Amino acid sequence: MLKLQKGKAIIDQHDKHYLYGGKFGGNFVPETLKKPIEDLTQLFQKLRYDKKFIKERDYYFKTYVGSPTRFIKLYNLSLHLEGAQIYAKVVSDANGGAHKIYNAVVHALICKHAGKKYIIGDTGAGYAGKMLSMAAKKFGLKCKIFMGTKDMARQKVNCDAIRKNGAEIVPVDSGSKTLVDAVSECMRYWVSNCDTTHMCVGSTVGPNIFVKICAWSTAQISRELKVQLKEEFGEIPKKLKLINCVGGGSSAIGFWNEFMDYDKKQVEFIGVEAGGPKNSKLHAAPLTYNAKLGVLHGAAQYVLQDKDGQISETSSISAGLDYPGVSPLHCFLKDTKRARYTVATDEQALEAFKLVSQLENLRPSLEPSHAFAEAIKIAPKLSNDTVIVVDSCGDALKDKKIIEKRLGKLIWQH
């Protein structure tokens, strides 16, 4: 069985081919991208140990992102479920309304340090794109966002925001017209323009360096949480469960990073993938449903595919989770058994949204609603000295139309 190393950041636990556990990740890229990726790898390696750069990052995380985000107890939900104590890390407090801002800010800073004026990125739910356009505006960079036309239709609120920030949206009308095609198109654009343009991958996917930068950026979430847990409990609770939704897996890695070395009996990681519509065979849950190892967007990972290696179509109510693959880091965490993965269906996520938003002053977007669904499922069975923390990594404003359609307009009146 694969093993995690203690005392070493998970992003650095790869071999010389940048593979985690000898099989996940790597750089399966066209020759043209080898050099830009190598340059970026070297630059990031230098910057991440540069005190000045860290100071710069922390400055913008504090003054621009708004760190730390709140850590709150969900009293009503805990009372209602009569089991574990449920908390939320309200990452959606961050500027822009989701965790994607951490990665976006770091990429914009790197882009500046690389002396490049153009930045491009992919987006599914529109958050990664919105945040990148914000960061680009903040740091004076020209920005293009690649987005599937299906996602553009269902996440119009974020599209408007992207354009308002002065970025251009490049509609991607090929294949399933969602995130997977947006990432492909963005990579193609980078192949053609890598001499002048910096690429940001919106999650912990893609060639190794993008997995690293993204996980390194979102780790801010668990750095804050660790302090907040100690403030609340005086120590890290003896029975702690950290529940996070997993699409590409960037928020989950960030939410768990600082707790990797804890015994899983003390700090359990639960990743919740998109189970798709209740009565459909389609989903976006490669880990839960044991998808085969394959190569997608430059990295080896468990990915939904057919026998011939064609990537399968996925379905989820949540655009942010609608991706056939998953971060190599999560594949590694699955195989080392450090984290366990499960699914929530579209309907369960909607029910969870309904319950949480009715009982609490919190409106998690459809992505974290998947995580809440799992919390709601397991909390009643757990002792009341168990602490569940759900990463509420996005705000539901962007999902207003979908939620109204499925749950009725009255849902917003609480």
Added chain:
Amino acid sequence: MAALISLAFLKAKLEKRPALVSYIVAGDNNKKLTLNILKSISQYIDILEVGIAHNTAVADGVQIQNSSYRALQGGIKVKDVFEIVKQFKKIKKNKPIILMGYYNQVLQYGENYFLQKCKNSGVDGIILVDLPFPENKSFADKCKKLSITFIQLIAPTTSTIRMKQIIKNSQDMIYYISMLSTTGGKLKVSAKSILNNYLKIKKIDPKKNIVIGFGITTKTIASLKKADGLVVGSLLCKSISQSLAKKRNPLIQLNKIVRTLRNKIQ
């Protein structure tokens, strides 16, 4: 017996011209058409590249994406690609064929099984777009053992040190990507600067046959005829698209194009 790919270069050299290499996607828009196209254009073409369509290709431009899309819509499977090669080789056993695809397709078949199928159907060479050096070392070795040419790629971004390593680890044929682009982009650098880079690579090991691809059309081909070989892909895919849109048999137009290309490099 010398490899067919090497012989093709030798033959072109004797005729004092670059080898003409074509690329079309297998199964665009059906298996039979692909076989007919290969049979027909092979009278002008020295080496035939056959693409295995992939639905998350990261290096293909719009023309090849369209071809791949049609092929996948038509239900093409990897096993059909082998069958097309096998049928073609029954008629023209001395015309070299190179399969071009993405690594996931090989991975899902299993490297060894994939290579066995290549051998059985008569494939002469393999290009894997997203399996660069040094990640491709073990697979390239397996190819060599079976006398299948694994074709390494060099890009304008490849450093000189890396170039030397790649060339050292290459077999007889190397593919030089002319510019920073996906396939089928407009030639955005001058033929002179492409040839300068080409000569730099050539100097490292003059014995290797280096082909130039990306952005080659009837307009640009003559300016690059100093190369050992020239690859034309998107132009052919585009022609297929246009013929299909007009409900015409793509063979007619394709034959015209490859004949023109050939004339321009004579």
